[in-house]
Amino acid sequence: MAAHVLPPAPPVQRPRVLMVATAFASAAVVMVFITLLGIYLNERATVLDAGSKWLPEGATIPLQQPNTIFITLLMSVISIAWAANAISKNDRVNAYLALGLTLMLGFASIVMTTYLWTLMKLDIEGGVQGVLIYTITGAHIVMLVVAMVFVALMSIRALGGQFNSRERDGIGAAALFWYSMVAVYALIWIIIYVTK
Amino acid sequence: MALTDTRPESAEASAVAPALAPSPITIFGTGDHKAIGTVYVVAALLFGVAGWVVNALVSLHAVGDGSFLSADAFQTMFTLDRLGLILLVAVPLFLGLATYVVPLQVGAATVAFPRAAAAALWGWLLSSGVLIVANCIDGGLDGARPKAVALGLLALGGLVTSLLLGTVSVLTTAIALRTPGLSLGRVPMFTWSSLVGGAVWMLTLPALVAAVLLAWVDQRYGTGDSFGAGAQWKMVGWVAATPQIYAVLIPGLGLALDAVATLVGVRLPLRGVVQFAIGAFGVLSVGVFAQSLFYADYTDQALWIVMSLAIVVPVLLVLAALGTLFKAGRPRLASPLGLAVVGLLLTLLGAVAGALMVFSPLELLDNGVFAAGQFNLVLAAAVTFAAAGVMYWGPKITGRTPVDAAGKLAVLLFLAGGALAGLPMCVLGFATKFTGLADANDALMWLSGIGAVVLALGALVVLAGLLSGARKGAPEAGADPWGTGQTLEWACPSPPPTGNFGTLAVVRSPEPLLDEEA
Numbered sequence: 001m002a003a004h005v006l007p008p009a010p011p012v013q014r015p016r017v018l019m020v021a022t023a024f025a026s027a028a029v030v031m032v033f034i035t036l037l038g039i040y041l042n043e044r045a046t047v048l049d050a051g052s053k054w055l056p057e058g059a060t061i062p063l064q065q066p067n068t069i070f071i072t073l074l075m076s077v078i079s080i081a082w083a084a085n086a087i088s089k090n091d092r093v094n095a096y097l098a099l100g101l102t103l104m105l106g107f108a109s110i111v112m113t114t115y116l117w118t119l120m121k122l123d124i125e126g127g128v129q130g131v132l133i134y135t136i137t138g139a140h141i142v143m144l145v146v147a148m149v150f151v152a153l154m155s156i157r158a159l160g161g162q163f164n165s166r167e168r169d170g171i172g173a174a175a176l177f178w179y180s181m182v183a184v185y186a187l188i189w190i191i192i193y194v195t196k
Numbered sequence: 197m198a199l200t201d202t203r204p205e206s207a208e209a210s211a212v213a214p215a216l217a218p219s220p221i222t223i224f225g226t227g228d229h230k231a232i233g234t235v236y237v238v239a240a241l242l243f244g245v246a247g248w249v250v251n252a253l254v255s256l257h258a259v260g261d262g263s264f265l266s267a268d269a270f271q272t273m274f275t276l277d278r279l280g281l282i283l284l285v286a287v288p289l290f291l292g293l294a295t296y297v298v299p300l301q302v303g304a305a306t307v308a309f310p311r312a313a314a315a316a317l318w319g320w321l322l323s324s325g326v327l328i329v330a331n332c333i334d335g336g337l338d339g340a341r342p343k344a345v346a347l348g349l350l351a352l353g354g355l356v357t358s359l360l361l362g363t364v365s366v367l368t369t370a371i372a373l374r375t376p377g378l379s380l381g382r383v384p385m386f387t388w389s390s391l392v393g394g395a396v397w398m399l400t401l402p403a404l405v406a407a408v409l410l411a412w413v414d415q416r417y418g419t420g421d422s423f424g425a426g427a428q429w430k431m432v433g434w435v436a437a438t439p440q441i442y443a444v445l446i447p448g449l450g451l452a453l454d455a456v457a458t459l460v461g462v463r464l465p466l467r468g469v470v471q472f473a474i475g476a477f478g479v480l481s482v483g484v485f486a487q488s489l490f491y492a493d494y495t496d497q498a499l500w501i502v503m504s505l506a507i508v509v510p511v512l513l514v515l516a517a518l519g520t521l522f523k524a525g526r527p528r529l530a531s532p533l534g535l536a537v538v539g540l541l542l543t544l545l546g547a548v549a550g551a552l553m554v555f556s557p558l559e560l561l562d563n564g565v566f567a568a569g570q571f572n573l574v575l576a577a578a579v580t581f582a583a584a585g586v587m588y589w590g591p592k593i594t595g596r597t598p599v600d601a602a603g604k605l606a607v608l609l610f611l612a613g614g615a616l617a618g619l620p621m622c623v624l625g626f627a628t629k630f631t632g633l634a635d636a637n638d639a640l641m642w643l644s645g646i647g648a649v650v651l652a653l654g655a656l657v658v659l660a661g662l663l664s665g666a667r668k669g670a671p672e673a674g675a676d677p678w679g680t681g682q683t684l685e686w687a688c689p690s691p692p693p694t695g696n697f698g699t700l701a702v703v704r705s706p707e708p709l710l711d712e713e714a
Binding site: 016017020021024025027028029031032033034035036038039042043124125127128130131132134135138139 | 308309360363364365367368371372373395398399400401402403405406407409410413414417418419421422423484490491
């Protein structure tokens with residue numbers, strides 16, 4: 001039995017716990033989508049190799065709405081970067097404005113996606129295509145909602161006086177998750193909507 | 197208050213030592229990483245007892261004409277056994293130990309995001325319960341009752357997500373809350389292997405979530421024909437197959453080295469090489485590509501063949517490091533040492549068995565028995581490593597010295613049980629080449645079943661060993677009960693008070709306590 005007495009260390013300097021955790025969480029979520037899209041590509045190749053069409057009879061996937069969603073999300077990337085930049089300069093007014101705009105653009109993307117679902121005329125009970133497309137796009141909506149909750153939470157904390165040029169991990173972490181969400185949509189856009 | 201609201205480093209130290217075991221009521225609301233880790237370990241050991249009994253029943257089904265269980269019951273028990281031993285036993289055991297020990301090893305006041313860690317624990321426990329109930333009502337993977345299957349899939353998804361949330365807490369602690377001077381090159385081997393293992397889990401288990409999500413959507417909203425019965429186990433079975441199965445072992449490698457270095461009383465040599473070996477083991481256990489439903493011929497792929505063969509090399513490197521430790525020091529015959537050695541031997545057996553599967557002329561993949569034997573070897577190794585951790589850190593957890601005789605009995609049980617549960621099946625795997633072996637089918641499967649029961653007993657004995665430290669009259673452990681502690685967890689009282697160290701410690705080498713004594 002022994003006792004050890006070590007000299008005290010100075011306080012930890014700004015451990016970026018939220019940023020690190022968000023990076024791990026984002027990687028995990030991206031892996032979920034990479035797996036789903038991998039399965040999608042594999043199933044589509046199997047159907048096409050058999051000489052059949054991928055989409056069932058009567059189903060259609062227009063490109064206009066996916067393009068609009070993609071552009072909207074690209075704009076949201078600019079707005080969340082604007083928020084992170086503004087908070088790094090202690091410019092709180094611009095940060096609030098950018099965070100609000102980001103949330104609005106996220107909400108617009110949800111609305112557009114649900115509208116796209118009504119246009120597709122794709123029955124989830126019609127086969128593997130419906131299950132895959134609705135699972136992937138639905139999971140992305142869930143990711144978008146989580147990102148919006150994250151941004152909203154950080155916005156409330158910013159409104160409460162937290163975050164400044166030295167302590168801005170919350171906004172940075174929310175921005176990181178938002179970028180991941182948009183990157184995932186870019187994959188969905190290419191794989192499901194463009195190369196359908 | 198949000199999960200992210202309190203910075204872990206702001207937790208204040210308390211001069212008052214906590215009770216040996218938190219009361220059941222306070223456990224429910226606690227964000228204390230010690231209580232969370234302890235609940236993980238105790239629950240996973242209990243699941244381990246049940247899991248190895250189910251494993252024995254699955255083995256005994258192969259005795260005789262295979263009528264011991266009905267087809268539905270066998271399917272349910274087989275899938276629950278495979279997933280249960282991984283997700284209800286091995287991973288939570290290591291996650292629990294990591295939640296308890298990693299903050300102590302890196303000199304942190306608490307785990308990062310303590311409330312997220314608590315949410316992960318309760319989410320895992322709740323999901324585990326629902327998964328077991330769903331399996332009991334024929335809702336296992338490929339089960340016959342669609343609504344029960346949907347419930348089971350939902351529970352499985354929640355279970356994996358909870359484990360991932362807990363892993364994020366541990367990983368963030370190891371990355372962002374290390375005390376000054378403790379670079380990644382200096383972290384204790386258990387922290388390093390938890391970092392590697394956690395990273396591998398973070399990158400691979402989401403693929404399991406994706407598969408479960410697809411199956412659940414098809415089961416709940418579709419017709420259940422696309423990813424329904426018959427396809428579900430093929431979608432998730434890769435988790436229990438080579439090479440992904442090795443991912444459950446990763447934290448155990450570092451744990452074994454930490455325990456042996458302490459009990460031998462010398463510094464671990466060639467730390468860089470050992471860290472590389474554990475990292476390589478982690479990389480080679482990424483098996484997310486090996487999904488038989490989508491890539492039926494993955495066992496013919498060069499990637500799978502190379503990974504299955506190469507995984508033996510890091511295991512040999514770790515064993516070489518172990519040998520160097522034994523040569524340089526004077527081993528103390530305590531139970532964690534024995535359990536660590538047994539765990540490494542079982543790991544080597546499992547890795548060699550996995551490498552043998554590559555050689556197609558041996559036809560070891562044909563009947564699935566050899567793979568089942570390899571699964572048992574690897575899972576026995578994982579549970580043995582975890583048992584070593586429980587006995588090694590037991591005095592730290594309870595604050596009192598546990599009965600080491602229980603640990604020494606566990607060494608024998610895990611050695612015998614691991615070998616019996618795995619090796620007879622591996623031998624039987626050669627039956628396609630040596631037809632005479634088929635006559636020994638019943639005897640070998642009986643041996644395997646007995647081995648699984650012995651492993652269940654081992655888990656029970658380890659649990660008893662841990663609890664023996666909480667008995668009245670047990671000698672107090674003190675901060676460093678082994679007297680040769682090298683890493684920071686042995687610098688704080690046993691059990692650690694709230695805030696662990698009070699003020700964070702500063703370190704100048706991988707073995708700060710040895711520096712202090714020098």
